[in-house]
Amino acid sequence: MKKEVGINQLKRRDFLKAGLVFGAGASGLAAGYAAVPDAFARAVYAAKKEGAGNDNILVMIQLAGGNDGLRTLVPLADPTLHDLRPKLAGPMVSQALPINSQYGLNHNLGGIKGLWDKGKVAIVQGVGYPNPTFSHFESIRIWETGDPTRRQVDGWLGRTLATSYDSNGHPLTGCACGATNAPGALRDLQATLTVIQNQKTFGFTGGGEVEAAVGALYKGTPGIYGALFDTAIATATETMATLRTSASTYQPMADYTDNVKLVYSSKNQLAAALQLAAELIVTGTGVKLLHVTLGGFDTHYTELNRHDDLMGYLDSAVSAFYKDLAAHNMADKVLIATWSEFGRRPKENASGGTDHGAAAPLLLIGNPVHGGLFGSEPSLTNLDSTGNLKYSVDFRSVYQEILSGHLGADAQTILGASFDRVSFLKAPVAV
Amino acid sequence: MATSASASSMKRVSLAPAEEQVATPRVITRGITRRQALAAALATGVGVGAIRLIGASMQQIATTRTASAGGWISPLGSESAKLMHLLRRTSFGYTPSQLEAALSDGYDKTVDRLVETKPVEPPALAAAASPGGRFAITEVQQWWIDHMLNTSNPFAERITLFWHGHFTSDYRKVADNTFMYWQNLSWRRMAMTNLRSMLMEVTTDPAMLRYLDLATSTGANPNENYSRELMELFTMGAGNFSEDDVRESAKALAGWQLPQPDSFATSQGNRRLPVYTTQKTGVFNQRRAYRGSITYLGKTGPLDTQGVIDRILAQPATANLIATKVAQHFVTARPSASYVTGLADTFRRSKYDMKTLMHSVFTSSEFASDANYRGLVKSPAEFMLGASRALGTNSLGKLIAGSGSGMGQTLFDPPDVNGWPNNESWISSNTVVERVNFVTAAMTQSKAVLPSASDAVHVQLDGVLSSQTATLLNQAADDRARWFITLASPEFQLK
Numbered sequence: 045m046k047k048e049v050g051i052n053q054l055k056r057r058d059f060l061k062a063g064l065v066f067g068a069g070a071s072g073l074a075a076g077y078a079a080v081p082d083a084f085a086r087a088v089y090a091a092k093k094e095g096a097g098n099d100n101i102l103v104m105i106q107l108a109g110g111n112d113g114l115r116t117l118v119p120l121a122d123p124t125l126h127d128l129r130p131k132l133a134g135p136m137v138s139q140a141l142p143i144n145s146q147y148g149l150n151h152n153l154g155g156i157k158g159l160w161d162k163g164k165v166a167i168v169q170g171v172g173y174p175n176p177t178f179s180h181f182e183s184i185r186i187w188e189t190g191d192p193t194r195r196q197v198d199g200w201l202g203r204t205l206a207t208s209y210d211s212n213g214h215p216l217t218g219c220a221c222g223a224t225n226a227p228g229a230l231r232d233l234q235a236t237l238t239v240i241q242n243q244k245t246f247g248f249t250g251g252g253e254v255e256a257a258v259g260a261l262y263k264g265t266p267g268i269y270g271a272l273f274d275t276a277i278a279t280a281t282e283t284m285a286t287l288r289t290s291a292s293t294y295q296p297m298a299d300y301t302d303n304v305k306l307v308y309s310s311k312n313q314l315a316a317a318l319q320l321a322a323e324l325i326v327t328g329t330g331v332k333l334l335h336v337t338l339g340g341f342d343t344h345y346t347e348l349n350r351h352d353d354l355m356g357y358l359d360s361a362v363s364a365f366y367k368d369l370a371a372h373n374m375a376d377k378v379l380i381a382t383w384s385e386f387g388r389r390p391k392e393n394a395s396g397g398t399d400h401g402a403a404a405p406l407l408l409i410g411n412p413v414h415g416g417l418f419g420s421e422p423s424l425t426n427l428d429s430t431g432n433l434k435y436s437v438d439f440r441s442v443y444q445e446i447l448s449g450h451l452g453a454d455a456q457t458i459l460g461a462s463f464d465r466v467s468f469l470k471a472p473v474a475v
Numbered sequence: 476m477a478t479s480a481s482a483s484s485m486k487r488v489s490l491a492p493a494e495e496q497v498a499t500p501r502v503i504t505r506g507i508t509r510r511q512a513l514a515a516a517l518a519t520g521v522g523v524g525a526i527r528l529i530g531a532s533m534q535q536i537a538t539t540r541t542a543s544a545g546g547w548i549s550p551l552g553s554e555s556a557k558l559m560h561l562l563r564r565t566s567f568g569y570t571p572s573q574l575e576a577a578l579s580d581g582y583d584k585t586v587d588r589l590v591e592t593k594p595v596e597p598p599a600l601a602a603a604a605s606p607g608g609r610f611a612i613t614e615v616q617q618w619w620i621d622h623m624l625n626t627s628n629p630f631a632e633r634i635t636l637f638w639h640g641h642f643t644s645d646y647r648k649v650a651d652n653t654f655m656y657w658q659n660l661s662w663r664r665m666a667m668t669n670l671r672s673m674l675m676e677v678t679t680d681p682a683m684l685r686y687l688d689l690a691t692s693t694g695a696n697p698n699e700n701y702s703r704e705l706m707e708l709f710t711m712g713a714g715n716f717s718e719d720d721v722r723e724s725a726k727a728l729a730g731w732q733l734p735q736p737d738s739f740a741t742s743q744g745n746r747r748l749p750v751y752t753t754q755k756t757g758v759f760n761q762r763r764a765y766r767g768s769i770t771y772l773g774k775t776g777p778l779d780t781q782g783v784i785d786r787i788l789a790q791p792a793t794a795n796l797i798a799t800k801v802a803q804h805f806v807t808a809r810p811s812a813s814y815v816t817g818l819a820d821t822f823r824r825s826k827y828d829m830k831t832l833m834h835s836v837f838t839s840s841e842f843a844s845d846a847n848y849r850g851l852v853k854s855p856a857e858f859m860l861g862a863s864r865a866l867g868t869n870s871l872g873k874l875i876a877g878s879g880s881g882m883g884q885t886l887f888d889p890p891d892v893n894g895w896p897n898n899e900s901w902i903s904s905n906t907v908v909e910r911v912n913f914v915t916a917a918m919t920q921s922k923a924v925l926p927s928a929s930d931a932v933h934v935q936l937d938g939v940l941s942s943q944t945a946t947l948l949n950q951a952a953d954d955r956a957r958w959f960i961t962l963a964s965p966e967f968q969l970k
Contacts, residue, residue: 108891178703178721179713181893215904224883224905225896239903241881248908249915258911258963263943265965267547267849268808270941272902273965280904339891344688344700394696395688400703430718 155363172435202232222317694765
């Protein structure tokens with residue numbers, strides 16, 4: 045049967061014609077985003093695949109600001125750590141939760157340690173890329189697009205949506221939870237995605253009447269922003285319809301309450317975002333790729349308590365999320381992965397903090413995971429010329445394993461190349 | 476998916492056709508598929524959606540014209556439309572009397588007035604004397620929004636808002652709301668001066684000293700945070716300096732500390748809290764400074780803070796970055812390289828004078844070119860204040876202060892050190908819904924008598940409407956419905 049050309053595709057073509065690029069605002073300026081895509085080089089009407097190889101789900105957790113890898117996975121037995129970090133090293137080593145004789149998890153990662161003990165946590169060490177940039181915005185863009193050469197404009201998850209799923213008419217296939225703006229990783233001119241800050245307030249005041257009026261108002265809007273506005277409203281109304289169903293059937297089966305005091309916020313926003321993610325997952329909205337963010341990791345000063353608090357935040361939110369998924373029999377489908385634009389400098393600064401660094405460990409959590417340590421230990425004595433940890437695993441190796449092994453997507457097409465494998469999945473579906 | 480709003484679904488919103496309804500404009504897309512419509516549009520080079528209203532009456536909404544490929548029909552050939560375009564981009568909307576004043580002055584004189592008029596000092600915020608700056612940030616937020624609503628010089632607030640996003644600071648990390656309040660006062664006073672003195676002001680601003688950690692940096696053990704962002708985000712941009720430059724200027728800049736308080740108070744938890752009775756800037760402590768030669772941006776020798784700033788200003792990349800950012804904020808999301816270079820040259824030649832730069836921006840042909848008509852998306856603050864002004868009320872400060880978050884902009888709480896992204900980044904499923912909900916709330920809470928809605932189509936929307944907006948306005952039952960459509964329309968989100 046001939047596939048209907050959806051309204052969003054047509055609009056996106058208008059959009060492309062107008063030559064506007066997602067993400068090229070002020071942050072684009074700072075990060076040097078490419079100016080204009082070659083609209084007609086793209087096969088806008090290319091037939092979409094009906095879906096990826098399975099119904100697995102990915103949840104990416106962004107630790108924004110540059111997470112200190114040495115305080116996440118602590119090298120317990122390396123005396124150099126104390127030389128580099130006279131103020132910070134003592135408590136982080138003495139309090140850490142050992143996972144073997146060499147390493148311990150941050151003492152606030154007790155819930156994740158419990159999952160580690162059950163073989164549900166893989167830690168890939170020394171993840172980075174060649175010639176690291178120490179700019180937040182350049183490095184975020186590199187991680188979001190999966191392209192250290194900085195030519196790619198679309199996000200790696202956005203490209204996955206566009207190539208591997210039919211998100212047309214299914215706006216919840218990709219969703220940024222707890223955000224107001226689309227994260228770069230999910231952006232792609234040909235992919236539809238939803239952004240929901242808070243599902244309790246996501247809806248039109250005035251209900252169906254306003255919804256119908258606004259739906260009529262935002263159609264065929266002219267100008268370079270027209271398609272973006274129309275798509276945003278169409279996506280929002282479709283999402284509201286889906287949420288109306290899901291809200292009535294979802295009962296959280298875990299405790300998301302905030303029992304950690306965070307420096308940056310009085311409430312655990314990550315827990316709220318993950319609870320929304322859980323709701324979308326367990327109610328069968330068709331959500332596949334989710335993105336949530338925990339900010340505050342740019343710990344240039346008084347890192348000790350601030351980073352501990354952030355670890356506690358991550359831990360309580362992820363633990364509750366996992367319990368909720370397990371109680372709803374969905375834990376087998378869901379892979380949770382953390383990412384951050386860089387680690388931090390091994391040597392501490394005068395402010396009791398650390399400056400921008402390079403390689404750092406990533407956490408992969410969930411039933412699909414083959415637990416253990418992967419990659420090789422970064423050396424504290426063999427630092428690079430900027431005094432930073434050298435990477436041993438290209439971050440795109442991790443992406444590749446997620447894409448092909450967990451989602452059953454064509455990693456080579458999405459990433460533009462193939463990379464060494466990191467076997468952190470129990471039963472990869474395709475390679 | 477709500478693919479098409481049937482007539483019956485519109486009736487439910489009391490947007491039903493009025494008894495005296497004139498002929499509905501012919502909407503080309505109705506009755507044929509979008510694919511057909513688009514194919515036709517592409518083939519003939521005409522768009523499918525824009526309508527330009529002629530004349531001043533709602534009765535004439537039915538008059539339609541086709542536009543060039545999918546774009547809005549620019550009215551900027553007319554002096555009045557050009558002035559409304561200027562005011563929309565340099566203020567927070569306008570009242571009929573503000574528009575009349577500009578119309579009687581003409582475009583050039585209005586530009587001179589915008590650029591030359593001194594900012595109006597906001598009333599003092601009493602809470603700022605609280606020990607340790609411990610008072611709610613919502614007080615500062617609402618204080619500024621009230622001033623934006625009431626000031627006789629809204630451009631001073633617009634340009635202050637620009638710098639608030641550029642030289643940004645986050646109240647959470649600064650952890651002293653008196654410092655945040657001071658920063659706002661300083662940015663307003665310096666906004667239209669010159670970049671050389673501004674950079675010194677920014678470097679020694681107490682909130683900034685906290686936010687980017689310069690206050691705790693020492694020559695012996697420098698903190699790189701301010702050094703890096705000063706170059707990457709505030710002046711030169713990524714790619715124009717090396718990691719060595721970051722380290723070296725971190726040494727050169729070290730030594731600044733927070734100002735001494737006038738006195739101390741004791742908190743309930745028995746903590747000593749600083750009390751400031753007057754606004755202060757950071758102080759330089761020579762003992763914390765770096766002693767020695769510094770190699771920075773290609774030169775070696777002793778270097779102090781002014782030296783760092785002057786070397787940054789000697790780099791062409793600096794004027795280029797500021798010009799690009801100003802252009803993206805005030806002119807077009809995608810300024811051409813030649814336009815930016817022209818502005819940057821003017822800026823450098825004027826010794827980085829902001830008045831010269833902004834005058835040059837507003838009088839450039841690009842600023843009011845047809846291609847750049849509705850080429851920018853209003854920030855949440857501009858949208859909310861503009862809606863409030865259009866409704867003729869200045870009593871919605873509290874609603875405005877509380878509504879920015881869902882649209883992606885909470886004042887004094889930027890998403891990161893790069894401030895707020897702009898234009899297309901303001902548009903998502905979440906933010907657009909929040910904008911519509913703000914209109915509903917504003918119309919519910921406003922106590923002012925609704926101004927004429929038929930004037931609004933011309934005064935607020937230049938009489939340039941999409942066929943959908945025109946259709947809905949035409950079918951609206953009353954002025955309330957017309958105001959809702961006007962303010963919730965895509966047209967009103969743009970500038």
